[in-house]
Amino acid sequence: MEANAKQDLRNFLKKALENHRDHQEFADDESLFVSGRLDSFSMMTLVMYLEEAFGLDFSDFEFDVNLVDSVNAIEVLVDAKQAV
Amino acid sequence: MLTNYNLACAVNHHAMANPDAPAVVCQARSLTYAELAERAARLAACLTHRPDWQRLDGQALRVGILASRGVDACVAVLGACWAGATYVPISLKQPEERVLTLLAQCGLSAIIADDEGAKLLSERLLTVGPRLVIHAGQSLLVPRAGAVEMVDMATLPPVTPEEPAPMAASDTAYIIFTSGTTGVPKGVMISAGSARHYLTTITEWLDLRASDRALETCELSFDFSVHNMFSTWEVGAALHILPATTVMNAVKFVRSSGLTVWNSVPALAGMLRQIKALAPESLASLRVTVFGGEQLPASTVTAWQSAAPNSVIVNLYGPTEATVFCLAQRVGKPLPLTPGRNVMAIGTPLPGNEARVVDAHGHPVADGTAGELVIAGDQIADGYLGADELTASRFPTLDGKRWYRTGDLAQRDATGCFHCLGRIDNQVKVLGHRVELEEIDAHLRIVSGADVVGSIAWPQANGMASGIVSFVGASAIDADRVIDELKNRLPPYMLPRRVIALERMPLNSSGKVDRRELHQLLDKEAG
Numbered sequence: 001m002e003a004n005a006k007q008d009l010r011n012f013l014k015k016a017l018e019n020h021r022d023h024q025e026f027a028d029d030e031s032l033f034v035s036g037r038l039d040s041f042s043m044m045t046l047v048m049y050l051e052e053a054f055g056l057d058f059s060d061f062e063f064d065v066n067l068v069d070s071v072n073a074i075e076v077l078v079d080a081k082q083a084v
Numbered sequence: 085m086l087t088n089y090n091l092a093c094a095v096n097h098h099a100m101a102n103p104d105a106p107a108v109v110c111q112a113r114s115l116t117y118a119e120l121a122e123r124a125a126r127l128a129a130c131l132t133h134r135p136d137w138q139r140l141d142g143q144a145l146r147v148g149i150l151a152s153r154g155v156d157a158c159v160a161v162l163g164a165c166w167a168g169a170t171y172v173p174i175s176l177k178q179p180e181e182r183v184l185t186l187l188a189q190c191g192l193s194a195i196i197a198d199d200e201g202a203k204l205l206s207e208r209l210l211t212v213g214p215r216l217v218i219h220a221g222q223s224l225l226v227p228r229a230g231a232v233e234m235v236d237m238a239t240l241p242p243v244t245p246e247e248p249a250p251m252a253a254s255d256t257a258y259i260i261f262t263s264g265t266t267g268v269p270k271g272v273m274i275s276a277g278s279a280r281h282y283l284t285t286i287t288e289w290l291d292l293r294a295s296d297r298a299l300e301t302c303e304l305s306f307d308f309s310v311h312n313m314f315s316t317w318e319v320g321a322a323l324h325i326l327p328a329t330t331v332m333n334a335v336k337f338v339r340s341s342g343l344t345v346w347n348s349v350p351a352l353a354g355m356l357r358q359i360k361a362l363a364p365e366s367l368a369s370l371r372v373t374v375f376g377g378e379q380l381p382a383s384t385v386t387a388w389q390s391a392a393p394n395s396v397i398v399n400l401y402g403p404t405e406a407t408v409f410c411l412a413q414r415v416g417k418p419l420p421l422t423p424g425r426n427v428m429a430i431g432t433p434l435p436g437n438e439a440r441v442v443d444a445h446g447h448p449v450a451d452g453t454a455g456e457l458v459i460a461g462d463q464i465a466d467g468y469l470g471a472d473e474l475t476a477s478r479f480p481t482l483d484g485k486r487w488y489r490t491g492d493l494a495q496r497d498a499t500g501c502f503h504c505l506g507r508i509d510n511q512v513k514v515l516g517h518r519v520e521l522e523e524i525d526a527h528l529r530i531v532s533g534a535d536v537v538g539s540i541a542w543p544q545a546n547g548m549a550s551g552i553v554s555f556v557g558a559s560a561i562d563a564d565r566v567i568d569e570l571k572n573r574l575p576p577y578m579l580p581r582r583v584i585a586l587e588r589m590p591l592n593s594s595g596k597v598d599r600r601e602l603h604q605l606l607d608k609e610a611g
Contacts, residue, residue: 041355044355049559058360062336063335065330
């Protein structure tokens with residue numbers, strides 16, 4: 001994932017956390033959904049964001065929360081898509 | 085012999101008839117019927133063997149349940165029932181002030197907490213709460229408060245199993261708090277007789293079976309959970325709990341656990357559709373789908389029919405005050421649409437229930453005319469805890485019968501089928517015109533493609549609004565295009581002036597859009 005794309009993603013997640021009144025920092029390997037910091041509605045908007053920003057098509061695979069649970073997980077997903 | 089209306093009786097029965105059948109499964113933990121009954125009986129013994137465990141004024145004692153959905157929550161609820169108590173779920177997701185208000189209203193004899201709940205037990209809460217707290221998890225986390233006795237659930241001694249304590253039909257089975265328009269939560273008291281009637285009726289109506297594996301997606305403080313837990317246990321089936329943090333894994337969860345019964349609010353299905361999790365036949369194992377708690381949009385149904393082709397779909401309607409669900413509609417093809425709304429009809433009353441549409445004076449209106457939906461019959465609540473005046477106004481006697489005024493706007497069509505048109509209190513006047521916000525939402529869903537939307541009348545002054553502002557659950561939206569398309573669907577006074585994309589739509593504890601918070605959002609923006 002390119003550096004500025006990753007920064008955009010981090011900004012998106014930061015805003016989502018702030019919407020949950022969560023102003024704590026988050027590391028790239030930190031769980032955001034399974035940990036309970038973000039809710040299912042944020043997950044839906046994240047998926048829509050990833051589709052738009054990276055051209056991901058979530059109908060290509062079986063959805064699992066762990067696939068988008070951290071910045072690192074999302075990076076794996078995006079890099080796999082861009083390798084195709 | 086007198087009938088024992090205790091909700092735990094079904095579990096006790098299956099524990100003897102079919103002890104090794106799975107009763108509840110959550111992540112790595114599961115309990116058979118025998119294990120669930122044993123744990124619940126053990127918990128009950130800890131309560132009933134206390135010297136001060138005496139019914140007061142003939143009323144069942146009340147036990148608060150401070151737990152998020154999971155195996156411990158099930159044991160806690162059943163343990164309270166087993167002891168013959170009224171169980172009172174306390175939501176973990178509310179400010180401490182609200183919990184304190186609730187505790188003050190209830191007069192609890194004990195609190196049972198899972199490890200999440202135990203973390204919330206502050207000194208302050210323990211000071212005003214009951215003198216007995218039974219908790220799971222690390223006791224180190226629990227502060228010691230002078231007079232409160234803390235018991236670790238894991239240390240409860242085994243007991244010689246006793247039958248669930250006898251409960252009469254008139255005893256209160258549970259009290260569930262719903263938001264009050266005045267800001268003070270209302271405790272809805274449901275009798276054991278009403279609960280029993282509902283469970284007998286719904287399990288037969290849905291044809292639930294012992295071989296079923298049913299989904300739980302609700303917290304205890306939402307009365308949909310009463311349906312999920314007790315309808316499953318009524319027939320000796322297995323309850324599979326999906327924790328809130330992985331709820332978007334629902335489709336994978338259904339497949340890997342081979343679930344046969346789906347229970348959720350339509351919003352969850354709508355979100356799954358939007359993340360493209362509803363692939364054709366991805367839910368092929370389902371044979372029964374229960375949607376309830378809010379309006380069921382056609383877009384959700386269409387996606388569901390393709391994902392779960394072997395499942396019947398039912399749309400259940402009911403306020404907490406009429407025991408979970410009291411009207412039901414089977415959703416087949418063609419879709420039972422509410423005219424002009426693109427949502428499913430709410431159908432006809434379940435056996436033992438009666439529904440009517442009335443005008444402001446309580447007189448029935450003609451078919452096709454909109455009015456307030458009122459419900460009567462075997463499932464009507466005893467009223468609101470400690471609020472006689474409110475109870476009297478919401479549960480009037482009409483034609484010699486006690487009814488509950490739902491506050492929902494509805495109409496009955498010529499075939500006798502009921503259609504819900506939204507909340508009466510969401511009926512707003514915009515520059516003198518009568519506007520149903522749900523109607524705007526219905527069109528907004530179609531035009532925006534988003535399932536989670538909410539409109540409000542804003543700004544407001546002196547009870548009058550000058551326009552509409554709509555919110556769409558999405559990361560971005562082309563507001564000009566949406567408004568342009570809405571121009572073709574809505575009269576000018578119903579047209580939103582603004583359409584705002586919200587990455588996080590505020591939802592209330594039942595998962596419905598919280599319009600009050602949307603108002604606050606705009607108020608704040610306006611400074």
